[in-house]
Amino acid sequence: MRPLCDLNIEELVATSEKYGQPKYRAKQIMRHIAAYDSFDEYTDLPKSFIAQLKEEYSDRPLTEVTRVTSSDGAVRYLFKTLNEDLIESVYLPHDYGNSVCVSAQVGCGMGCVFCASGKHGLVRNLSAGEILSQVLHIAREKRDNGGVNKIVMMGSGEPLANYDNTVKFIKLVNSADGLNIGMRSISVSTCGLPDKIVQLPDDGISCTLSLSLHAATDAKRKTIMKVAEKYSVDELVDALKTYFDKTGRRVILEYILIDGFNDTKADVADIKNLLKGLCCHVNLIPLNPTDNCSYMPPTKKRAYAFCDMLNSAGVSASVRRSMGSDVAGACGQLKNRTVEEKAKRNKKS
Ligand code: SAH
Numbered sequence: 001m002r003p004l005c006d007l008n009i010e011e012l013v014a015t016s017e018k019y020g021q022p023k024y025r026a027k028q029i030m031r032h033i034a035a036y037d038s039f040d041e042y043t044d045l046p047k048s049f050i051a052q053l054k055e056e057y058s059d060r061p062l063t064e065v066t067r068v069t070s071s072d073g074a075v076r077y078l079f080k081t082l083n084e085d086l087i088e089s090v091y092l093p094h095d096y097g098n099s100v101c102v103s104a105q106v107g108c109g110m111g112c113v114f115c116a117s118g119k120h121g122l123v124r125n126l127s128a129g130e131i132l133s134q135v136l137h138i139a140r141e142k143r144d145n146g147g148v149n150k151i152v153m154m155g156s157g158e159p160l161a162n163y164d165n166t167v168k169f170i171k172l173v174n175s176a177d178g179l180n181i182g183m184r185s186i187s188v189s190t191c192g193l194p195d196k197i198v199q200l201p202d203d204g205i206s207c208t209l210s211l212s213l214h215a216a217t218d219a220k221r222k223t224i225m226k227v228a229e230k231y232s233v234d235e236l237v238d239a240l241k242t243y244f245d246k247t248g249r250r251v252i253l254e255y256i257l258i259d260g261f262n263d264t265k266a267d268v269a270d271i272k273n274l275l276k277g278l279c280c281h282v283n284l285i286p287l288n289p290t291d292n293c294s295y296m297p298p299t300k301k302r303a304y305a306f307c308d309m310l311n312s313a314g315v316s317a318s319v320r321r322s323m324g325s326d327v328a329g330a331c332g333q334l335k336n337r338t339v340e341e342k343a344k345r346n347k348k349s
Contacts, residue, residue, distance in 0.1 A: 001082055003061035004053065005033045005136060006129030008168065009177060019052050029053075030177040036136035058082060061133045066338065077138070078338055081106070081130055085123060086335045088155055089134040091142065097149035097185075098142060102134045104166055105157025110191050111226035112212075114256065116290040116336055117156035126157070128168035135173060151181055154189040154210070156335075160196035167203050183207045189254065191227045194239035201246035209243055210252040210283070211236060215262050216270035224258075233274055244279050253282045255317075257306065259298040268309045275315060282310060282317035291336070 007015065012026035025045065032042050039059045042050050062079040065086065069075050075091040090101040108115070109122030134155075139148040151173060153159045159166040166188065173181050186207040190197065197209065213233070215221035221228035240251045253275065257263050271282065284307055286297035298306070303319050310317035 001058050002056070003082075003127065003129030003133060004029070004057035004059055005061065005132050005172070006127050007057075008172060009175070015053075016049075019049055021046075021049055025049070027177060030175075033136070034178050036133070036140040061130055062087075062137055064137070075138075077134075078335060079134065079137070081126075086338065087126065087130075087134070088335055089138065090155065091138050091148075093145070098146055099150035099152055100135050100138050100148050101152045101154050102131050103155030103157050104131060104153055104159040104162050108157045109161065110158050112191065112214075113224050114258070114287060114290065114293050114295055119336060122157075122161075125162040125165055128165045128172060131165065131169040132172050135179065139179060148179065149181065150185045150187075152187045152189065154187070158191055158193070159188050160190045160193040163196050163199075167200070167205060170205055170207060184249075187252070191225060192231055192236045192239075193227075194231055194235050197236075197239040198242045198246075201243065206247040206249060208249060208252060209240070210254050211240060212256075213253045213271075213282075214256050216267060216274045220262065220270075224261075237274060237278055240280070241278055251278070251280045253280055254285060255282055256285045256287045257298050257303050258287050258295045259302070261295065263298050263302060263306045265309065268306070268313055268315075271310060272313045272315050280316070282315055284310075284317060284319045286319070 009026055009030060012029050013023050016023060016025040016029075028044055029042070035041075037059070039050050039054055061082055065078045065080050067075055067077045073093045077089045077091070079087050079089065081087065085106040087103045087106055089103060092099045092101065103126065105125050106123035107120055108118040111118050111121075135148055135151060142148065153166065170186055170188075173179050174183060174186065183206045187210055188200075188207055189210040189212060191212045200207075200209070212225075213221075213236075214224060215228075216233060218228060218232050221233060243249070244251055255262070255271075275282075284303060286300075286303050287295055289296055297303070307317050307319050
């Protein structure tokens with residue numbers, strides 16, 4: 001059984017033809033997928049064809065296990081896939097539109113020390129449809145509140161380590177027959193795989209690209225991110241320059257603030273030096289402390305002072321307001337807690 005929403009328009013045409021149906025069925029199905037209809041709402045399709053689809057495909061690839069709603073309106077969802085893996089997604093309502101933050105993998109193999117998603121390593125890649133259905137589930141629920149206008153691939157997993165499914169997902173969600181979310185309203189966040197960064201525009205992707213920099217020298221970055229052993233910050237900045245040249249899109253650097261570790265005057269100089277000549281903006285994100293590491297965020301005052309130092313040095317930067325941190329805001333924490341509580345209950349019984 002595979003998610004029906006894994007299929008793009010060409011594959012839906014092929015499926016329709018396989019069952020002796022006219023080509024236009026593909027567009028009809030696409031419309032139902034975009035509305036996240038269940039099969040019994042496919043009323044403009046022959047019943048026999050729906051029965052054939054049901055044998056191979058699922059209209060509900062995710063079931064909601066639990067959710068937590070934050071006082072600021074953010075909702076963190078825990079979903080179960082068809083094979084019972086757990087993944088998290090977040091809904092973030094803003095005045096200017098609603099975003100969904102999606103997961104690209106079950107777990108993560110990148111091993112960043114501060115991150116809860118990578119705590120138990122990579123389990124598997126999510127299919128394009130499994131990524132898409134996180135958005136579809138939430139968009140359907142919120143359809144009377146403006147739906148979903150913006151996607152950020154900043155949930156669990158490394159999108160560029162699941163490259164083909166990430167590209168397919170972006171094309172599906174961007175498609176005029178799908179949710180029609182513009183490239184400018186889609187962000188991909190990566191820990192930094194330079195070969196994949198430069199490949200994206202060649203595959204038709206010109207979304208906002210965010211690089212999780214977090215430290216501006218290789219020596220410092222290696223102490224918190226395993227991927228820094230493989231790629232240098234200079235290689236990454238070169239890849240970002242190429243991405244900008246190919247797409248004309250300003251890139252984003254994400255920089256978590258860890259008290260006393262990467263928020264000093266010397267770090268400002270390293271950041272300025274590294275980002276010279278790159279059209280970019282730095283998003284400062286005070287670390288969300290997780291159960292698995294002892295790092296702490298700086299005080300609010302210190303975070304804003306660091307931001308001011310960057311701006312004074314000519315580096316465009318802002319402190320990101322973090323939403324939903326009262327509901328286990330860092331990705332992977334809701335899943336970890338749910339799994340740990342279940343283990344505890346099983347032990348008791
Ligand atoms: N693998 C991708 C996307 C997922 S993580 C990446 O690395 O970019 C999304 C963002 O959240 C990344 O910038 C990541 O470094 C950051 N992040 C992870 N754990 C965090 C924490 N505990 N506090 C704040 N940000 C965190």
